[in-house]
Amino acid sequence: MAERTLISPAQLGRPRGKAVYWGVLTLVLLLFTLVFLGPLYWMVTGGLKTAQEIAQSPPTAFPKSLHPDNYSKAWHVMQLSKLLLNTLYYAFGALVFQLVLDVAAAYSLSKLRPVLGKVILGMMLATLMIPATVLVVPQYLTVLDMPVFQRNLLNSPWVIWLPSVTNAFNIFLLKRFFDSIPRELLDAASIDGASPLRTLRSVVLPISRPILGVVSIFAIVGVWKDFLWPMLTLPDPNKQTLNVGIYSLAQGVPENWLIAALAMASAPTLIIFLIFQRNIMSGLTAGSLKG
Amino acid sequence: MSAPTLSTSSMPVKPPQHDGPPPVARREILVRNLRRNLSAHGFLIGAVLCFAFFSWYPMVREFLLAFQKNAAGRTTWVGLDNLDYVFHDPAFWQAWRNTLLFTGLALVLGFLVPFVIAIVINEFRHAQGYLRLLVYLPVMLPPVASVLLFKYFYDPGYGLFNGILHFLHLPEQQWLQSTSTSMLSVVIASTWMNMGGATLIYLAALQGIPGELYEAAELDGAGILRKIWHVTVPQTRLILSLLLLMQIIATMQVFTEPFLLTNGAGPEGSTTTVVYLIYQYAFNFNNYGAAAALGLVLLVLLAGFSAAYVRLSRDSES
Numbered sequence: 001m002a003e004r005t006l007i008s009p010a011q012l013g014r015p016r017g018k019a020v021y022w023g024v025l026t027l028v029l030l031l032f033t034l035v036f037l038g039p040l041y042w043m044v045t046g047g048l049k050t051a052q053e054i055a056q057s058p059p060t061a062f063p064k065s066l067h068p069d070n071y072s073k074a075w076h077v078m079q080l081s082k083l084l085l086n087t088l089y090y091a092f093g094a095l096v097f098q099l100v101l102d103v104a105a106a107y108s109l110s111k112l113r114p115v116l117g118k119v120i121l122g123m124m125l126a127t128l129m130i131p132a133t134v135l136v137v138p139q140y141l142t143v144l145d146m147p148v149f150q151r152n153l154l155n156s157p158w159v160i161w162l163p164s165v166t167n168a169f170n171i172f173l174l175k176r177f178f179d180s181i182p183r184e185l186l187d188a189a190s191i192d193g194a195s196p197l198r199t200l201r202s203v204v205l206p207i208s209r210p211i212l213g214v215v216s217i218f219a220i221v222g223v224w225k226d227f228l229w230p231m232l233t234l235p236d237p238n239k240q241t242l243n244v245g246i247y248s249l250a251q252g253v254p255e256n257w258l259i260a261a262l263a264m265a266s267a268p269t270l271i272i273f274l275i276f277q278r279n280i281m282s283g284l285t286a287g288s289l290k291g
Numbered sequence: 292m293s294a295p296t297l298s299t300s301s302m303p304v305k306p307p308q309h310d311g312p313p314p315v316a317r318r319e320i321l322v323r324n325l326r327r328n329l330s331a332h333g334f335l336i337g338a339v340l341c342f343a344f345f346s347w348y349p350m351v352r353e354f355l356l357a358f359q360k361n362a363a364g365r366t367t368w369v370g371l372d373n374l375d376y377v378f379h380d381p382a383f384w385q386a387w388r389n390t391l392l393f394t395g396l397a398l399v400l401g402f403l404v405p406f407v408i409a410i411v412i413n414e415f416r417h418a419q420g421y422l423r424l425l426v427y428l429p430v431m432l433p434p435v436a437s438v439l440l441f442k443y444f445y446d447p448g449y450g451l452f453n454g455i456l457h458f459l460h461l462p463e464q465q466w467l468q469s470t471s472t473s474m475l476s477v478v479i480a481s482t483w484m485n486m487g488g489a490t491l492i493y494l495a496a497l498q499g500i501p502g503e504l505y506e507a508a509e510l511d512g513a514g515i516l517r518k519i520w521h522v523t524v525p526q527t528r529l530i531l532s533l534l535l536l537m538q539i540i541a542t543m544q545v546f547t548e549p550f551l552l553t554n555g556a557g558p559e560g561s562t563t564t565v566v567y568l569i570y571q572y573a574f575n576f577n578n579y580g581a582a583a584a585l586g587l588v589l590l591v592l593l594a595g596f597s598a599a600y601v602r603l604s605r606d607s608e609s
Contacts, residue, residue, distance in 0.1 A: 005414055005500075005502065036429060040428070057448055101338045102338055104337060117335075131540065141579065163345040225434055247439075
């Protein structure tokens with residue numbers, strides 16, 4: 001607000017400037033609402049239409065008659081409650097694993113400085129250089145028959161949780177944040193006799209809330225949006241995520257039910273986003289600038 | 292490499308023979324160091340094991356697979372045969388043409404549009420929060436929802452897009468069903484789904500530009516476009532180049548959008564991308580060797596961009 005931008009305040013202050021400003025603003029507001037909210041409106045109302053109305057040309061802007069039962073039918077036929085619970089289970093499991101293991105690793109690399117720590121960090125960061133999709137095939141072959149354990153991880157939640165830990169970007173973000181915590185603070189704790197774990201819990205974690213929030217969002221959204229990996233590793237329809245489950249059921253369901261299902265599948269993240277939008281958006285810009 | 296184990300102790304590990312600390316103290320230091328290292332490695336072990344199993348080992352395996360053949364449960368070393376096979380597959384060149392077309396279109400749309408939108412939003416003193424929210428909304432949708440939604444919009448018979456074109460008295464399009472528009476349709480959907488993140492990052496960068504620079508440019512008689520070119524662009528150059536690299540790396544690996552919108556192939560294979568071809572080799576033809584060889588080609592091509600990205604983002608920190 002205080003900073004001036006491209007167009008000077010003097011120019012905006014003139015009557016003509018004011019008129020243009022409000023005109024453009026109104027136009028942009030209308031256009032953006034149409035482009036970004038329009039499809040969501042169409043999705044929600046499309047789910048209320050009859051199958052005939054959905055397949056009608058030209059498409060209608062308002063449903064001629066409302067059929068909310070499409071939603072309940074889609075919910076049961078596509079077993080959305082199960083898909084939703086599965087996705088939540090995978091997302092929050094991945095969140096726990098990433099928070100525990102990645103935070104511990106970043107803390108160790110930043111503050112405890114073990115022998116070979118720099119080499120390990122370098123090897124973790126090197127994974128950022130490999131395009132993720134290139135690794136999908138060898139990763140798939142690996143979870144098919146885990147080395148050492150000789151187990152097949154297909155259809156088990158571990159196949160989502162454990163690979164999600166290998167997030168070098170999150171470790172990097174966390175380590176940089178921990179690096180900024182003054183040494184003296186930790187030394188004071190250790191002089192008081194606190195163990196490294198105790199120091200992590202009562203000194204480091206409480207001041208790391210902002211970065212933990214960012215990492216948590218990345219973790220959950222990552223699982224929520226992933227498609228290829230869960231499609232390959234969770235072939236059992238009872239274990240699938242929302243994305244994969246809806247995709248595989250999409251062919252055999254009437255279109256108005258499917259659209260109702262899409263609306264319901266979108267609702268949870270949208271609601272979470274609307275509640276936490278301020279934190280999410282400031283966290284995203286703070287976190288993603290430095291990669 | 293410094294010796295991190297010594298960072299808290301002022302005492303050298305191997306003190307000079309004549310006036311060092313007594314042997315008992317030396318052992319104590321050693322034990323303390325050992326314990327410190329053990330607990331530090333204890334904190335690391337979980338993540339390191341995950342990396343070992345799910346990143347480092349697959350990385351090695353990718354290289355091995357590319358030079359092996361797996362038939363009837365037996366693995367044989369075949370040298371460059373897989374690469375040879377991949378290069379002689381007509382689908383290879385088509386997939387690369389399609390992928391480059393996608394990347395090119397996505398750069399025009401997905402790279403420029405968010406920048407322009409960020410500049411526009413940044414000019415308003417009202418409703419900024421609402422506009423930011425709108426742009427980021429699609430990013431939060433599950434991809435299958437946005438993609439299937441766009442599939443309806445693109446439908447040539449009763450789709451919304453042709454409805455709009457019809458209303459405007461413009462010629463209707465075949466969208467996903469025609470070789471000339473299929474890739475563009477995929478890019479439009481993909482841009483709508485993903486541009487929110489880039490827009491927010493640009494907005495944050497724009498807010499860091501000092502207003503005096505614009506004032507100075509005005510004194511020199513610069514108009515809006517010249518101000519953008521001579522102030523905005525240079526001031527956000529680092530972010531622009533980082534996001535450009537990120538876009539190239541991401542778009543050359545595109546899979547989900549064409550896979551969901553056109554079942555991967557599209558009319559006459561016009562939306563088959565490189566990663567979809569990898570997917571086909573591996574999971575439709577069970578030819579892991581060819582999949583790994585093609586993956587290696589992609590990796591080599593993207594390594595340069597990744598290295599530039601990592602270097603640039605490191606520079607941006609200091």
